[in-house]
Amino acid sequence: MFPVEKIRADFPILQRQVNGKPLVYFDNAATSQTPKVVIDAIVDYYSNYNANIHRGVHSLSQEATDKYEQARIILQKHFNARQAYEMIFTSGTTHSINMVASGFSKLLAKGDEVIVSALEHHSNIVPWQMLCEITGAKLKVIPMNQEGALMIDAYENLLSSKTKLVFCNHISNALGTINPIKEIIEKAHSVGAAVLIDGAQSIPHMKVDFQELDVDFYVASAHKVCGPTGMGFLYGKQEWLEKLPPYQGGGEMIETVTFEKTTYAGLPHKFEAGTPNICGGIAFGVAIDYMNSIGLDEIAAYEQELLEYGTKKLEEIDGVTIYGTSNKTSVISFNVGEIHPYDIGSILDKLGVAVRTGHHCTQPIMDFYQIPGTVRASFAFYNTKEEIDIFIEALKKAIMMLS
Numbered sequence: 524m525f526p527v528e529k530i531r532a533d534f535p536i537l538q539r540q541v542n543g544k545p546l547v548y549f550d551n552a553a554t555s556q557t558p559k560v561v562i563d564a565i566v567d568y569y570s571n572y573n574a575n576i577h578r579g580v581h582s583l584s585q586e587a588t589d590k591y592e593q594a595r596i597i598l599q600k601h602f603n604a605r606q607a608y609e610m611i612f613t614s615g616t617t618h619s620i621n622m623v624a625s626g627f628s629k630l631l632a633k634g635d636e637v638i639v640s641a642l643e644h645h646s647n648i649v650p651w652q653m654l655c656e657i658t659g660a661k662l663k664v665i666p667m668n669q670e671g672a673l674m675i676d677a678y679e680n681l682l683s684s685k686t687k688l689v690f691c692n693h694i695s696n697a698l699g700t701i702n703p704i705k706e707i708i709e710k711a712h713s714v715g716a717a718v719l720i721d722g723a724q725s726i727p728h729m730k731v732d733f734q735e736l737d738v739d740f741y742v743a744s745a746h747k748v749c750g751p752t753g754m755g756f757l758y759g760k761q762e763w764l765e766k767l768p769p770y771q772g773g774g775e776m777i778e779t780v781t782f783e784k785t786t787y788a789g790l791p792h793k794f795e796a797g798t799p800n801i802c803g804g805i806a807f808g809v810a811i812d813y814m815n816s817i818g819l820d821e822i823a824a825y826e827q828e829l830l831e832y833g834t835k836k837l838e839e840i841d842g843v844t845i846y847g848t849s850n851k852t853s854v855i856s857f858n859v860g861e862i863h864p865y866d867i868g869s870i871l872d873k874l875g876v877a878v879r880t881g882h883h884c885t886q887p888i889m890d891f892y893q894i895p896g897t898v899r900a901s902f903a904f905y906n907t908k909e910e911i912d913i914f915i916e917a918l919k920k921a922i923m924m925l926s
């Protein structure tokens with residue numbers, strides 16, 4: 524049995540009420556909640572060893588540096604990167620993608636092509652459009668089907684010797700569908716293209732192995748995996764990180780500076796200009812340790828149970844359409860008849876149930892289904908079937924009030 528009651532006790536926020544009702548938090552795909560060990564790590568940092576890292580000779584600075592670099596190693600081991608310095612700390616997925624897109628502005632030219640999937644978050648579309656504007660490269664799109672899966676045959680037809688980069692998410696945040704990234708990576712490599720995978724939705728739900736995937740770049744955020752906001756990573760293969768120019772100039776990222784010429788520091792510092800989110804990095808490591816203490820496989824199995832239970836309950840309600848039905852994680856994106864998702868979300872909130880409504884930063888997916896948005900209930904390993912029952916009752920009330 525998955526020890527969900529014991530796990531729930533680790534999350535102080537799950538004890539609170541919203542609008543006089545116990546909180547049912549089903550907006551985990553937007554951000555996850557924070558366990559006490561992570562909160563404690565943040566308090567401990569500011570209470571006991573807050574100091575700037577890497578340059579200090581004094582004890583606090585060394586302690587902070589050690590903890591920050593230990594966190595990098597926790598991430599390296601967890602994701603099986605070859606080297607710790609291939610894990611670059613960033614402020615999150617968006618930041619990481621922009622770093623790579625900006626780097627490629629020096630490596631692409633007119634006539635080159637880059638490929639994006641139809642299922643992307645805006646943060647994995649817009650930076651590449653900006654890159655194409657600068658370089659004259661052409662953006663092509665892997666189409667999706669009605670089930671919310673990518674059409675791999677069409678992808679193969681897009682690939683050619685002109686393809687330089689492919690970017691795709693591991694799991695769609697709007698639908699929860701899992702993309703066949705191993706296949707996507709292999710096919711890209713067969714024409715010599717590099718691949719960036721947006722893992723913002725995968726790392727909370729599954730074990731990911733960078734070397735096994737042979738992925739060139741993989742990016743994610745801490746706040747979706749029980750860590751703090753404003754923290755994330757860019758994993759890049761060493762040879763790619765060496766090829767890309769630095770993203771920002773400043774302290775930390777240099778070896779020597781004169782007014783005539785500056786030489787850059789080695790990895791990872793080349794990409795970590797300025798004082799980083801030290802506490803955030805340390806807390807990210809603690810969050811990953813926490814997830815591992817429960818077990819990613821155990822989490823995935825339990826979340827599948829929640830997904831099946833929630834899907835079955837929802838399908839019993841008249842007028843419900845679920846978007847994204849192929850192989851997926853614990854996300855249910857749906858609409859009820861012609862009712863606007865926002866109206867459902869507002870009533871659910873009054874009843875203590877937090878869901879997301881709208882386009883989920885994926886307008887092209889909404890356009891594909893010709894809808895303004897969806898209601899999205901996304902479950903985490905600290906949610907329960909009892910909470911799903913509360914959500915279903917609240918939804919029935921909302922439907923009654925709105926139809």
Ligand SMILES: *Cc1c(COP(=O)(O)O)cnc(C)c1O
Pocket residue numbers: 552553614615616617618644646647692694695696721722723724744
């Ligand atoms: C949340 C999310 C992002 C953006 O992450 P930030 O932490 O806001 O930078 C990008 N892609 C996907 C798939 C996401 O779920």
